[in-house]
Structure formats: C-alpha cells, structure tokens
Amino acid sequence: METRLQNDPGYRRLRAARWNWRTTSYWLAPDHLLIVDAVGVMERYRRFDLRDLEMLILHPTSSRRIAVWILAPTLAILAGVTAFLGYLALTSTTEYAGIWALISAFPTFLLAGALAWVVLPGPFCETQLRTGVQTLSLSGLIRLPIAERFANELGAAVAGLDFAGPSPRPESSATPGFPTAEIAAESSLPNPP
Amino acid sequence: MATLSPACPECRTALPADPASLTSLTACPGCRTPLRITVFPAFGRGITLGPKAEKLTGDDEAACFFHATKKAVVPCDRCGRFLCALCDLPLAGEHLCPTCLQAAQQGGNTPAPLDRSRVRWDRIVWLTVLLPILLCWMATPVTGFAAAGIAVWRLAAPPSRIVRSRGRLIAGAIAGVLVGVIGLVGLIAVFSHS
Numbered sequence: 001m002e003t004r005l006q007n008d009p010g011y012r013r014l015r016a017a018r019w020n021w022r023t024t025s026y027w028l029a030p031d032h033l034l035i036v037d038a039v040g041v042m043e044r045y046r047r048f049d050l051r052d053l054e055m056l057i058l059h060p061t062s063s064r065r066i067a068v069w070i071l072a073p074t075l076a077i078l079a080g081v082t083a084f085l086g087y088l089a090l091t092s093t094t095e096y097a098g099i100w101a102l103i104s105a106f107p108t109f110l111l112a113g114a115l116a117w118v119v120l121p122g123p124f125c126e127t128q129l130r131t132g133v134q135t136l137s138l139s140g141l142i143r144l145p146i147a148e149r150f151a152n153e154l155g156a157a158v159a160g161l162d163f164a165g166p167s168p169r170p171e172s173s174a175t176p177g178f179p180t181a182e183i184a185a186e187s188s189l190p191n192p193p
Numbered sequence: 194m195a196t197l198s199p200a201c202p203e204c205r206t207a208l209p210a211d212p213a214s215l216t217s218l219t220a221c222p223g224c225r226t227p228l229r230i231t232v233f234p235a236f237g238r239g240i241t242l243g244p245k246a247e248k249l250t251g252d253d254e255a256a257c258f259f260h261a262t263k264k265a266v267v268p269c270d271r272c273g274r275f276l277c278a279l280c281d282l283p284l285a286g287e288h289l290c291p292t293c294l295q296a297a298q299q300g301g302n303t304p305a306p307l308d309r310s311r312v313r314w315d316r317i318v319w320l321t322v323l324l325p326i327l328l329c330w331m332a333t334p335v336t337g338f339a340a341a342g343i344a345v346w347r348l349a350a351p352p353s354r355i356v357r358s359r360g361r362l363i364a365g366a367i368a369g370v371l372v373g374v375i376g377l378v379g380l381i382a383v384f385s386h387s
Contacts, residue, residue: 011354011355013355025355027354027355034354034355036354036355038313040316041312041313041314041316041317041320042310042311042312042313043310043311043312043313043353043354043355044309044310045308045309045310045311045354046309050233051235052235053233053235054232054233054235054236055230055231055232055233055236056230056231056233057202057228057229057230058218058228058229058230058231059201059202059203059226059227059228060218060226060227126202128202131235132235132238148229151229151231152231154231155231155233158233158234159234161234
C-alpha cells in the first residue's frame with residue numbers, strides 16, 4: 001500500500017451538492033481529491049490520489065428533455081386557466097373567479113419554478129471518475145456545465161503534478177546504511193520468531 | 194495488471210483506444226450518446242506494483258520481524274520492528290507495520306490520511322442549542338448548558354477535515370451558555386409572575 005497523501009493539506013472546495021438528506025462535496029488538495037459525504041452529523045471521507053485518476057467521463061442524459069416535455073405543456077395549460085380566471089375576475093361579476101384565479105396561480109408559480117430549475121442550470125448529466133481499479137459515479141455532479149467546470153479544474157490540478165516524481169517507495173531495499181544484524185542485536189526489540 | 198479499457202457508460206461499447214480524442218462532446222460509436230472524456234496522465238500507465246521483499250543473503254543482514262527469511266529495509270516508526278518491503282506501509286511520511294496500523298485504526302487513532310469518518314460535534318452542539326428554542330423554550334436552561342458541556346467535552350475531538358468545526362464548537366458553547374442563562378431568567382420570571 002502506498003499512500004503519498006499529505007497529512008493535513010489545505011482543501012479548496014470544487015463543488016457541493018445536497019441530495020435529499022445527504023450532502024456530497026468535492027474538495028481539492030494539492031495531491032488528492034477528497035469526496036465528503038455528510039449524513040446528519042457524520043462526515044465520511046474518500047480520498048483519490050490525483051496521480052491515480054485515469055479519466056473523468058461526462059455523459060449527458062435526456063432527463064432535462066423529458067422533464068421539459070412534461071412540465072412545459074402542464075404549465076401552459078395551468079397558466080392559460082389562471083389567465084382566463086383572472087380575466088373573468090376582472091371583467092365580469094362571476095362569483096369566486098378571483099379566488100379560483102389565485103388558487104390556480106399557486107401551482108402555476110410552483111411549476112414555473114420547477115421548469116426554471118430544470119432548464120436554467122443546463123442539461124443533466126452523469127459523471128464517472130475512473131481509476132485503474134474502479135469506476136465511481138459522482139452523485140453530486142448532475143449538471144453538464146458544472147461537471148465540465150469540475151473536469152477543467154481537476155484537469156488543471158492533475159496537470160500541475162509531477163508524474164515523473166518520486167518512486168512509490170523511495171526507502172526500499174536500496175536504502176544505504178540501513179541497520180544490519182549488529183544494530184538489530186543492540187536493539188531492545190525481540191528477535192523475530 | 195492492464196488498464197481497464199474505456200467503455201461507453203450507456204451501452205458498454207469500447208471507446209477509441211485514444212480517449213483523448215473525446216475531450217469535447219462526441220457521440221459514442223455504438224449508441225450515439227454524447228460523451229466528454231477528460232483523460233489524465235495516469236491513463237494507460239497501468240498499476241505500479243510495489244517492490245518485492247528480498248530474501249536474506251547473509252548473516253550480517255537484519256530480518257523482517259514478520260518474515261524471518263526476508264531482508265529488513267526499514268524500521269516501523271511506531272514500534273521499531275524491522276520490516277521487509279512487503280510489510281512496510283509508508284503513510285504520510287511515516288513507515289508503519291501492519292500491526293501498528295491496525296492498532297491505530299482500532300484505537301480510533303487512525304493516521305490522518307486514512308481516517309474515513311468524523312463526527313461533527315459542532316453540529317450536535319448547535320442542534321442542542323437551537324432546536325429547544327423552536328420546540329420547547331422551557332427546556333433551554335437544561336439544553337443550553339448541556340450543549341456547552343458537550344462542546345467543552347469534545348473540544349479536543351478531531352475536527353472536520355474540511356471546515357473549521359472547532360471554532361463553531363466554541364461559538365456553540367458560548368451560545369449554549371447564553372441560551373441557558375436567558376432561559377433560566379425567563380423561567381424564573383414566568384414562575385415568579387404566576
């Protein structure tokens with residue numbers, strides 16, 4: 001096992017996303033990516049050495065298109081009904097038209113808000129992080145522009161690393177001057193079985 | 194071990210051998226799903242295997258504590274046992290033996306780069322301070338001082354890796370004492386009035 005991660009690095013937040021009662025955030029240290037899953041009062045950490053990352057795959061999904069196809073006609077119908085009731089309330093003496101217009105305006109605004117939430121931040125996507133031994137789905141990165149920004153920042157951080165750097169175990173058997181049996185004999189430690 | 198060949202996450206079709214060509218949104222050759230791949234330098238490098246433990250070749254060499262026939266290359270930084278290349282676990286500048294690493298993990302003293310979870314005591318303290326104000330203010334003399342007590346008790350606990358939870362803990366303790374005092378005064382005022 002080789003862990004080159006720094007002991008207490010300064011972290012820079014790349015992205016945080018709240019998903020139901022769970023928050024996933026991505027933090028960048030000089031040498032590793034820290035994924036923090038916060039559930040209630042517990043924080044769970046997963047670390048990925050930047051030197052081990054192989055690729056980040058962004059895969060746009062059709063969720064936004066489907067959501068727009070469902071939400072937009074419903075909103076149009078509701079807005080039409082609201083406008084018609086409002087018109088009736090203003091121009092005629094129809095009883096309760098104003099109240100019904102207000103009642104139908106409430107879901108109309110809710111739906112408009114939902115549509116704005118679906119459309120404005122950009123297309124939905126799935127993001128996968130791949131190392132030599134695993135593929136991890138990054139649950140917090142579900143919008144393409146945000147995921148692309150994340151990919152660019154991660155790419156810049158990885159590009160700044162020295163990949164030719166130190167060998168995994170610089171203090172391996174080639175280390176000169178390591179204690180020999182004489183020193184071992186002087187040591188207070190018991191001899192191996 | 195060979196590097197996993199990249200595949201489309203939707204249809205599992207193998208992608209071009211050089212995924213660097215997919216840096217902008219490009220359709221998968223199999224399902225036409227658009228993909229964008231950011232390739233890092235580790236791709237294609239494979240997995241670096243650690244060094245093998247060497248056998249003892251003479252009497253003047255120290256043996257590994259755990260493998261009597263293997264040559265020791267480094268002592269454990271915690272217990273001092275001699276370790277071969279196989280048993281040496283380099284971790285954040287330290288060389289640990291498997292026993293010390295396991296003992297550290299079981300004793301809650303996991304080396305910082307390996308800790309997997311931490312409790313946010315600052316959140317517990319703030320919840321203890323704020324929730325009773327919303328739900329039942331008469332409980333605040335108890336919960337406020339209890340929150341301050343928890344904060345003092347857990348002040349030395351490992352803080353969050355990503356936020357300054359120790360500062361929040363201290364602030365929570367101060368808020369707890371304030372809320373407790375105010376609640377106590379309010380309670381006395383209510384009972385003396387009635």
